[in-house]
Amino acid sequence: MKVIKVKSLRGYRIDVSFEDGVNGIIDLTELVKKGIFQELRDEILFSNVYTTGYSIAWSEELEIDALTIYAELLGKSPEEVFQSPHYASN
Template sequence: MYLSIVDVKPLKDYQLLLTFENGEKRIFDMKPYLDKGIFKELKDERVFRSVRVSFDSIEWSNQADIDPEVLYEKSFEIKETGT
């Protein structure tokens, strides 16, 4: 399934809160990627927190990006509870 990302928020412990075009919110854990290539630079919290939506995916200030399909497949859905 291919869904564009419409919002991203960096969370503690190198996680990202992603909102997809269908309104679904998912959590993606970056920790498994932080020892690989350009993603090593994301260990610097300032760089990690620079994440933003770019076209249909996300990108950091160091030009690192991840395919939106990977972000969807490797993340888990969070259920919002109403009060």
């Protein structure tokens, strides 16, 4: 699955859309409290989110795999999504 759109929202949230129609809002508040992602507490930097198609990124060093976000939107683990027949067909 490919990310076709990502937009930053207030409160460290992102609105994400995938090519198969899955979309939603993900809250990254907890992520921006950890490790290298603490840099994203800068709201200007956070607002510069973009997609590479297979990741959601703010720079080459700051990115999240699209599968992780996709799984969260579906309420599943990345492993469950990866093993599903739907994922295998993409």
